[in-house]
Amino acid sequence: MSRFAYEFVGKVAALTLGPWTYSVVYLPKEVAAELPLQENPRLRVRGEIGEFAFSGAWQPTGGKWYLKLSKEFLKKAECGVGDWVNVRFNIDDQAAVDLPEGLRLAIEGDAEFQAGWEKLTPGKQRSWALPVAQAKGAATIQKRVAELRATLLKAGLG
DSSP: OOSOSEEEEEEEEEEEETTEEEEEEEOOHHHHTTSOTTTOTTEEEEEEETTEEEEEEEEEETTEEEEEEOHHHHHHHTOOTTOEEEEEEEEOOTTOOOOOHHHHHHHHTOHHHHHHHHTSOHHHHHHHHHHHHHOOSHHHHHHHHHHHHHHHHHTTOO
16 A cells, blocks of 8 residues: 555656746646645645655646646656656645755744744745755855845835
């Protein structure tokens, strides 16, 4: 028995939204019918594609749902547009936010920053945490955390 509640085979496709093109996998209608997509139109999930772990969200477009696959993930999984992949996943905690250590420590050590952070929705928290998580060096992490703090305080959220 699989440790994942949902599983299907899908084809990696290119999705163009405005000026951007993303590599995605679409959710089959029969699987979509089993998911709480009406209550959670950007349903957060965790799972595996092939043997590689992912976390993300099924996002709506034109009556279908897709999962974005980053260039880094595709390279690691050695797949690309046109390839068929085995997708396995579970529904994730919809309020979960993965905080990079530098951001977590800054928030925990600053009451104003923490107050502002806690006023953000989980989706806003994830969108602010992502650039910090993607930073490669300590200086860039510190810069992005400082920018986030300043933005929150300027907006009167701290």
